[in-house]
Amino acid sequence: MATNTPEEMLQEARKLIGWETEPVPSRYPVEYDPIRRYCHMVGDDNPLFMDPEHAANARYGSVIAPPFFIRQTSGPGPWPPRSQEIPTASGRVLSPGDRNIVLNTEFELLKPVKVGDRISQTQRLVDVYIKPIRLDPKTFWLVNETIFRNQDDEVVATMRNTMVRHRTPEQVKAAGDAEA
Amino acid sequence: MDETMTTEAKREQRYWDDVNEGDEVPGFERPVTPTQIALQVSGSQDFYEVHHDQEFARAGGHPDIFVNTGFTTACFGRLLSSFVGEAGWVKKFHMEMRRMNHPGDVMKLTGKVIRKYTEGDEHLLELEIWSENERIGVTTPSTATVLLPSRRQATS
Numbered sequence: 001m002a003t004n005t006p007e008e009m010l011q012e013a014r015k016l017i018g019w020e021t022e023p024v025p026s027r028y029p030v031e032y033d034p035i036r037r038y039c040h041m042v043g044d045d046n047p048l049f050m051d052p053e054h055a056a057n058a059r060y061g062s063v064i065a066p067p068f069f070i071r072q073t074s075g076p077g078p079w080p081p082r083s084q085e086i087p088t089a090s091g092r093v094l095s096p097g098d099r100n101i102v103l104n105t106e107f108e109l110l111k112p113v114k115v116g117d118r119i120s121q122t123q124r125l126v127d128v129y130i131k132p133i134r135l136d137p138k139t140f141w142l143v144n145e146t147i148f149r150n151q152d153d154e155v156v157a158t159m160r161n162t163m164v165r166h167r168t169p170e171q172v173k174a175a176g177d178a179e180a
Numbered sequence: 181m182d183e184t185m186t187t188e189a190k191r192e193q194r195y196w197d198d199v200n201e202g203d204e205v206p207g208f209e210r211p212v213t214p215t216q217i218a219l220q221v222s223g224s225q226d227f228y229e230v231h232h233d234q235e236f237a238r239a240g241g242h243p244d245i246f247v248n249t250g251f252t253t254a255c256f257g258r259l260l261s262s263f264v265g266e267a268g269w270v271k272k273f274h275m276e277m278r279r280m281n282h283p284g285d286v287m288k289l290t291g292k293v294i295r296k297y298t299e300g301d302e303h304l305l306e307l308e309i310w311s312e313n314e315r316i317g318v319t320t321p322s323t324a325t326v327l328l329p330s331r332r333q334a335t336s
Contacts, residue, residue, distance in 0.1 A: 041223025067257040
């Protein structure tokens with residue numbers, strides 16, 4: 001089977017720029033315990049995120065999620081697998097490597113996310129290009145934008161991130177490309 | 181549990197009026213221990229092997245596993261939400277994952293106020309925040325725009 005060159009793959013990938021997914025709903029509403037685990041991860045004991053009684057009498061009237069929580073917990077989640085593939089903009093980009101590193105992330109937070117909210121997200125591929133990194137001269141760089149909406153169709157947050165997708169040193173060697 | 185798991189004992193509301201450019205954003209430390217890696221997976225639900233499987237990370241050309249974006253973002257989330265308090269709001273955040281944090285590193289998160297201004301009714305601050313470790317220095321330079329209540333609004 002003929003293998004496409006990285007440049008040919010990029011040509012295909014660039015056709016996806018601007019393509020936006022349908023809204024992908026989260027599997028469950030925003031729940032207490034994932035928020036608690038998220039806070040536990042960083043040692044955050046903020047009662048606004050974890051104490052329903054405190055939060056009921058505070059500004060938002062209920063527990064809210066920490067600032068960037070939805071990035072990790074929106075969508076179908078890692079288990080169980082869904083029967084049909086959930087389309088993501090970057091997931092449709094075919095590239096020589098499959099090792100990902102996120103390089104930067106940007107958020108704009110517009111509304112509080114409360115326990116019980118049903119969050120959906122749409123993703124858009126903003127840009128894709130090849131630029132070498134130390135590990136791989138044919139590294140794909142992908143810029144994605146995600147819009148998070150709640151059950152009232154209000155945009156609660158937007159996120160933009162840049163990630164690279166590279167090959168392993170072994171794959172680079174096998175392809176006969178010199179490391180950058 | 182390590183001592184960085186201690187709580188923010190005082191949660192007094194910070195007011196815009198009392199903050200000055202150059203003020204420090206109080207921070208905290210997170211040592212990258214095996215337990216912290218387990219907490220990272222639990223809290224972020226990120227099961228990508230490069231963040232917990234040493235052999236997988238090394239085959240990819242990395243010296244070791246490294247902490248993920250979700251954990252790092254959440255650290256800044258804690259820093260910022262503690263700073264703005266319940267009456268404040270984190271509006272914007274930009275984070276550069278320039279260098280990696282590996283097991284053995286101690287991530288130290290902190291920052292400073294670089295701009296104090298108003299926009300319409302909003303009392304805003306621009307913050308420079310970062311994560312650093314002893315091995316490299318600053319690994320994760322970041323910025324944020326946050327909103328604080330003003331004493332004038334609070335009393336009017």
